Every structure is written in C-alpha cells, then in structure tokens.
Amino acid sequence: MAAGSHKTYRIPIGPVHVGLKEPVTTWLDVDGERIVKATVRPGSIHRGIEWMARERNPIQVIYLAERICGICSFSHIVAFVRAVEDAAKIEVPIRAQYIRSLVLELERIHSHILWAGVACYTFGYDSAFNLGMLLREKVMDVLEALTGNRVNYGVGTVGGVRRDLTPKAAAVVREMIAFYRREFETFLDVVTEDPIAKARMRNVGVLSPEDAVTYCALGPTARGSGLRVDLRHTSPYEAYGDLGVKPVVPQDYTGEVYGDVYDRFLVRVMEVIQSLDLLEKIVDGIPEGPITWEPKLPKVLASLKAADGTGWGIIEAPRGDDTHIVKLTKGEDNLTWWKVRAPTYSNAVSWPLMFMNQEIADAPLIINSIDPCISCMERILVSDEKIGRSEIVTKAQMMEKCREKTRRLMGA
Numbered sequence: 001m002a003a004g005s006h007k008t009y010r011i012p013i014g015p016v017h018v019g020l021k022e023p024v025t026t027w028l029d030v031d032g033e034r035i036v037k038a039t040v041r042p043g044s045i046h047r048g049i050e051w052m053a054r055e056r057n058p059i060q061v062i063y064l065a066e067r068i069c070g071i072c073s074f075s076h077i078v079a080f081v082r083a084v085e086d087a088a089k090i091e092v093p094i095r096a097q098y099i100r101s102l103v104l105e106l107e108r109i110h111s112h113i114l115w116a117g118v119a120c121y122t123f124g125y126d127s128a129f130n131l132g133m134l135l136r137e138k139v140m141d142v143l144e145a146l147t148g149n150r151v152n153y154g155v156g157t158v159g160g161v162r163r164d165l166t167p168k169a170a171a172v173v174r175e176m177i178a179f180y181r182r183e184f185e186t187f188l189d190v191v192t193e194d195p196i197a198k199a200r201m202r203n204v205g206v207l208s209p210e211d212a213v214t215y216c217a218l219g220p221t222a223r224g225s226g227l228r229v230d231l232r233h234t235s236p237y238e239a240y241g242d243l244g245v246k247p248v249v250p251q252d253y254t255g256e257v258y259g260d261v262y263d264r265f266l267v268r269v270m271e272v273i274q275s276l277d278l279l280e281k282i283v284d285g286i287p288e289g290p291i292t293w294e295p296k297l298p299k300v301l302a303s304l305k306a307a308d309g310t311g312w313g314i315i316e317a318p319r320g321d322d323t324h325i326v327k328l329t330k331g332e333d334n335l336t337w338w339k340v341r342a343p344t345y346s347n348a349v350s351w352p353l354m355f356m357n358q359e360i361a362d363a364p365l366i367i368n369s370i371d372p373c374i375s376c377m378e379r380i381l382v383s384d385e386k387i388g389r390s391e392i393v394t395k396a397q398m399m400e401k402c403r404e405k406t407r408r409l410m411g412a
Contacts, residue, residue, distance in 0.1 A: 008036065011360075026351060026367075030360050038355035040348055053338045058084045058158055058304050058326070059297065061335060065324070068340065070151050071114065074107050075317035076340070077156035079324040082237065083338075084158050087311025087328045088304055094239075095289040096160035101239040102173070102282045103146070103155060104315070105275040109180075110139045111318035112220075112268040112275075115371045119265060120191060122365050123200040124403035128191050135180070135187055142176045145169065158300055159293030170283045177276050188269050192262075199409050201262035205354035205366035208259050215350040218343045219320025220271065221370045223249050224264030226257035231316040238315075242285070243278050261369040268371075305333055319343040319371050344372045361405040 011028040029037035049068060053061045058081075065080040066073045078100055085092060092100075117132025140150045146169050147153035155163050191197050207217065212225035222229050231237070232245040248270045250256070250263040257263065294300050308330035314323045320343030327336040347370040354366050 007031070011363075026348075028355060028360070028363060033359050033361065035355045035358050035360060035363070038352040040351045050338050050340060053335050055334060057301060057333050058328070058335060059301065061338065062157065063154075065340075066152050066154070066156075068342065071111050072107060072317045072319065072322070073152050074103050074156060075315060075322050076324070076342075078104060078238070079313040079315045079317070079322045080326070080338075080340075081156055081158050082313030082315070083311040083324040083326045084304070084313075084328070085311065086313060087309045087326055088158075088307035089309075090159050090293050090303070092160055092238075092293060093290045094287050095164075096291045096293075097238040098282055098286040099161045099163075099165050099291060100156065101243070102165065102279060102286075103143070103153065103161075104238070105278050105282070106139055106143055106146075106173075108318045109272050109275050110136060110143065111371070112272050113139070115318075115368070116187070116191070116265065116269055119201075119261075119365065119368055120197070122368055123197070124406040125191070125194070125197055128187065128194075128197070131187050131190065135184060138176055138179055142172055145172045157292065158304065160291050162292075164291050165283070165286060170286075173279055173283050177280055180272070180276055184272060188273075192266060192269070196406060196409055198262060200362075200365065200406055201260065201265055203258065203260050204358060204362050205261045205264075205369050206259050207350050207354055209257065211350065211353050212259065215353065216346045217320075217350050218346045219316065219318070220264055220267045221320065221347045221350065223247055224267045225259035226251055226263075231314060231321060235314070239282065243281050245274075245278065248274055261365055264369050301333070304328065306330060317343060320347060344370070348372060359405065 009030050011030060012025065025041045027039045028035050049064050053064055056064070062077055062080065065076045068076045084090075113132055113136040117129045117136065120126075120128035120132060143153060144150045146165075147155045147163060155161055207215075207221070207225050209226045211217075212222050212227055217225065217227070218229070226249050228247040228249055230245060230247040232240040232243075233247050236245070248267050250258070250266050253266060253270065254263075294303070307328045310325065310327050312323070312325055314321060316322075321341075322343060323341040325339045327338075329336045350370070351367070354369070355363065358366060
C-alpha cells in the first residue's frame with residue numbers, strides 16, 4: 001500500500017520449497033529498499049513423518065528421524081533414541097555415550113563450516129566460500145571413515161551405537177584435529193578481519209539479548225546475542241558431563257555484544273575450534289566397555305514392547321535445542337505417538353525483529369544468519385498493491401541484489 005509518496009511492497013517468502021525441513025512463511029513489507037515490517041508464520045506445511053512413525057516400531061523410526069535433516073541427521077537420531085530410552089528406562093553404556101558425543105561434534109563442525117561458507121557466498125565473498133567448502137570436505141571424509149556414509153550415518157540405535165571407535169578410526173579423528181588447527185585459522189582470519197565482510201555483517205539483523213529471551217531464541221542464534229545457553233553446559237547429556245563445555249559468546253572474544261550477523265558468525269566459527277578440543281578429549285578419554293545395552297535386536301524389541309510411558313530427548317544440535325518426545329504403550333509394537341520440535345521453529349520467530357529497518361539486500365543474509373533448515377529461496381513475489389501489479393523475483397535476482405550492496409561498499 002502507499003504511504004504518502006512512498007510505495008510499500010509486500011514480499012512473501014516460503015513456505016513450500018524442496019529444501020525446507022520446517023515450514024516457514026515470511027512476509028516482508030518494504031518501503032523502497034528498507035524493510036518496515038516482517039511477519040513470520042511457521043507450521044504451514046507438514047511432511048507427515050510423525051504420522052508415519054505410528055506404523056513403525058522404534059527401531060524402524062530411527063531411519064525416519066535420521067531423514068528429518070540431512071545436515072544434522074545424527075542429532076535427530078540421538079534426540080529420538082534418548083526419548084525412547086527414557087520411556088523404556090534403558091541405560092546406555094558409557095563408551096556408547098562417548099561415541100555418540102564424538103559423532104555429534106563431528107556433525108557440528110560439518111554444519112558450522114557449511115553455514116559459514118554459504119554465508120560468505122550470500123554476500124559475494126566467493127573465495128571464502130570456496131575455502132569453506134574445501135575445509136568441510138575433511139570432516140565429511142572422517143564421518144565416512146567412521147560410519148560408512150557422508151550423510152545419514154546409520155550409526156545410532158536404541159541403547160547405544162552400531163559402530164565402535166577403533167584405534168584406526170581414532171587416529172583418523174586425531175589427524176583431522178591437527179589438520180583443522182593448522183588450516184582453519186586462515187578461514188577465520190580471512191572472514192572475521194576482512195573490512196568488507198565486517199561491513200556486510202556488523203549491525204545487520206540485530207537481535208538484542210532481551211529480545212532473544214523474549215522470543216525464545218536457541219543455539220548459536222541466542223549465543224550470538226550474548227546469552228550463555230548451551231544444553232551441553234546447562235543440562236549435560238551423553239559424555240558432555242565429563243567434557244566441561246562452556247557456551248561460546250561474542251563478548252568473550254570482542255568484549256561486547258551486538259547481537260548481529262557478525263556475532264552469530266563469530267559464535268559458529270569459534271564453536272568449530274571448541275569442537276576440536278572436545279573431540280580430542282573424547283578420543284583420549286573414551287572408556288572401554290560395550291557399545292550397546294543389548295546386542296540382540298529381538299530382545300531390544302521385546303523390551304520396547306513391554307515398556308509403557310512417555311520419554312523426552314533434548315540435545316544441543318548445531319542450530320540449537322532439538323526436542324523429541326515419544327509415547328510407548330505396553331503390548332504395542334509401534335510408537336503410540338512421536339513429537340519433534342527442531343530449533344528452527346523457535347529461531348524463525350525472531351526474524352521479524354532482525355528484519356526491521358534493514359535493507360532488502362540484507363534479507364538473504366539475515367535469513368541465513370539463524371542457519372534455518374532452508375537450503376535456499378526459490379522465488380518470491382513482489383506486489384505493488386497500489387497499482388495491482390505483481391512480479392516474480394527469482395533467487396538469482398535476490399542474490400544479485402545482496403551482492404550489489406557488497407560491490408557498493410567496495411566502491412566497485
């Protein structure tokens with residue numbers, strides 16, 4: 001609608017896209033190049049994974065949980081099996097807990113480096129993007145060496161894990177740690193010290209600590225606003241009680257909190273370094289012992305069929321708190337019900353505040369800054385309500401607008 005001589009356009013983003021894990025619809029009202037209002041509606045679409053689980057036993061549901069997200073597939077497995085173990089009162093061997101923590105930290109490194117590279121690509125820093133993708137290959141190779149797969153590792157199960165950490169596998173992890181300590185600093189310095197990269201991220205998409213609390217931000221999004229929240233620290237699970245995890249917050253590195261895209265970037269890249277330290281503690285301190293509560297699958301299924309109750313599994317996934325709740329009914333082979341709340345459901349709610357008074361060229365960067373489970377925006381519709389005309393704007397056009405701002409800052 002028109003406001004005086006100004007035209008306000010409404011830009012709807014989502015909810016349907018092949019890359020969406022959680023359904024999120026966002027409307028941006030823009031006055032010229034400035035965003036004046038943003039509205040977010042999560043939950044517009046449902047894939048039906050929770051419904052499909054009602055026709056499967058808990059072991060079969062593991063493979064559904066793993067496919068909720070290709071990037072943090074193991075996080076969903078661990079949250080799910082912990083919920084089942086809670087409902088069935090199953091104790092997981094200590095060695096299995098260490099192996100779970102090891103794969104979780106490898107997945108965190110993979111997720112954060114992928115996100116950092118894509119963030120650089122969003123505002124046109126292609127050389128940093130290429131470096132990030134090159135660095136990411138190392139952890140993907142290690143995951144493949146440990147589990148047999150680069151994604152959807154298939155290593156978790158109720159009561160433990162399906163693969164042990166052999167001396168050879170431990171050596172592969174140690175070699176990866178040495179590689180990243182040698183090479184990752186270059187990527188960190190290239191991005192965090194580059195004046196153009198700083199200009200594109202600093203004071204963009206600001207979320208204050210107070211608003212982060214009010215709008216229930218999670219994970220790196222909350223920590224980027226200075227909140228010391230991390231389930232590995234506040235509610236340790238698996239081996240994290242032995243590892244001494246401390247939340248990574250920007251004020252510990254820069255002395256202040258902006259709560260902007262730069263701070264969220266800084267949190268994620270510093271968490272990569274933290275994960276290397278945790279991995280070293282795991283491979284050096286993993287205890288001997290079994291890796292499963294019960295190695296024979298028929299006995300596991302019989303125990304689950306005899307269980308009756310509700311179980312919770314909550315872990316710190318790369319994007320924040322990942323929560324799974326299950327209900328087991330005595331005498332039933334299949335799950336009674338299963339509920340999943342991935343972190344994007346909470347983090348997307350803070351988008352409206354991040355968008356306010358920002359340039360439309362920064363919209364892709366702000367969207368990506370919470371690391372949503374959205375691989376890209378396929379297209380958006382720009383509507384001029386005053387003259388009744390609509391125009392399709394493609395992802396490529398939005399990306400070009402974002403990169404054009406970078407060129408302006410460079411004086412090109």
